[in-house]
Each structure stands twice: as C-alpha cells, then as structure tokens.
Amino acid sequence: MDDRSEINLARRAGIVAAASAVDMVVNFPLWIVAKRISAGLPLPATRDMYKGSGHLYLAMGPMTVVEDGSTTVVDRALDNLTSLSKPMALAWASTASGLAGALLIGAQVEAIITRAHSLGGSVGEASGAAYRAGGIRALLMPHGLCMIAAREVRGSSESAPKRARRYCSPMHFPGPRVNPTCGTLRR
Numbered sequence: 001m002d003d004r005s006e007i008n009l010a011r012r013a014g015i016v017a018a019a020s021a022v023d024m025v026v027n028f029p030l031w032i033v034a035k036r037i038s039a040g041l042p043l044p045a046t047r048d049m050y051k052g053s054g055h056l057y058l059a060m061g062p063m064t065v066v067e068d069g070s071t072t073v074v075d076r077a078l079d080n081l082t083s084l085s086k087p088m089a090l091a092w093a094s095t096a097s098g099l100a101g102a103l104l105i106g107a108q109v110e111a112i113i114t115r116a117h118s119l120g121g122s123v124g125e126a127s128g129a130a131y132r133a134g135g136i137r138a139l140l141m142p143h144g145l146c147m148i149a150a151r152e153v154r155g156s157s158e159s160a161p162k163r164a165r166r167y168c169s170p171m172h173f174p175g176p177r178v179n180p181t182c183g184t185l186r187r
Contacts, residue, residue: 020060028053035114044117052113055123059109063101070097098152107149111142 007015029049036044044051074093078084084092116126130138 016064020057024053024057036117039118041118052116052123056109059105063105066104067097067101070100095153099149102149102152107142107145108139110148111144
C-alpha cells in the first residue's frame with residue numbers, strides 16, 4: 001500500500017505547506033546568495049534576502065500537484081508495463097516527477113526570481129522585462145530550462161537506486177545488481 005494514502009489529503013497538504021514554509025525561511029536566503037554569486041552579482045542587501053520567496057512558496061503548491069500526479073501516473077505505468085519492485089518503481093517515478101515539476105513550473109519561477117535580483121527590481125518587473133524581451137516563450141521556456149531539469153533529474157535518479165536498495169530485500173536483486181535503465185548497480 002502506498003504510504004501517501006494513509007494520510008488524508010487536507011492533512012498531507014498542511015504538512016507540506018508547513019514544511020515548505022520552514023524550508024523557505026531557512027534555505028531561501030542561502031539559495032539567493034548562491035544564485036547571485038553564480039550570476040556575478042554582489043551579496044544581496046538585507047531587504048532583498050527574501051525577494052521572490054513568496055512567489056516560490058506559492059509555486060510550490062502547483063509544483064507539488066504536478067510532481068505528485070506525475071509520480072502516480074508513472075508508478076502505475078511501471079506497475080503495468082514492467083516487473084520492477086514497488087520501491088524501484090516509486091524511485092523511478094520520483095525521478096520523472098522531478099523532471100515534470102522543473103519543466104512545467106520550477107524553472108520558470110527560478111528564472112524570474114533570478115532576473116529580479118539581477119535587475120534590482122521586483123518579481124513583477126522582472127516578469128514584464130522577460131515578456132518584453134522574448135514574449136510568452138521567454139516566460140515558459142527561460143534560459144537554463146534544460147539545466148534546471150537536468151539538476152532535478154540527476155538528483156532524483158542518483159538516489160533512486162539507493163532508495164530502492166534501502167527498501168528492497170536482497171532477493172529483489174539476485175547476483176550482480178542490474179537496473180534495466182541505468183546498468184549495473186554497485187553493492
């Protein structure tokens with residue numbers, strides 16, 4: 001049974017919202033500093049430390065829906081089309097959900113927040129500037145889209161075999177551990 005079904009949807013949403021808020025308070029300033037340094041910008045002023053954090057927080061709702069839905073769809077497809085164990089199927093479904101979340105929502109929000117910091121304006125001003133520079137395409141397919149997606153897939157797929165090994169007994173992996181998608185796994 002999928003552990004997610006043991007908690008009702010409203011409670012699950014509340015848990016995710018609270019955890020996301022704590023994550024935003026703690027990690028967002030670190031993320032902004034890293035983004036600014038990688039873009040060659042100076043450290044942000046204190047007033048700019050959380051610029052875009054509300055937008056990212058609000059984007060987490062739709063992103064969670066996309067990722068949760070993607071996980072469910074891919075997991076069911078893998079159950080029907082392959083003989084992967086349930087933990088391995090969930091691990092690979094989570095990889096697909098990271099890709100979906102990044103391509104459909106995450107990259108766009110990240111690009112606008114980064115642009116707001118580089119222009120020194122608000123997120124709204126950055127959205128307008130992106131639209132004027134490249135139209136709707138610039139908003140939906142920002143520079144760095146593929147790299148952001150690759151970052152999400154790489155992070156998920158590297159941990160997928162580790163998660164699968166942690167939740168599967170050795171009988172699921174007789175002899176050399178082989179994964180049909182990525183080759184031989186090490187013990």
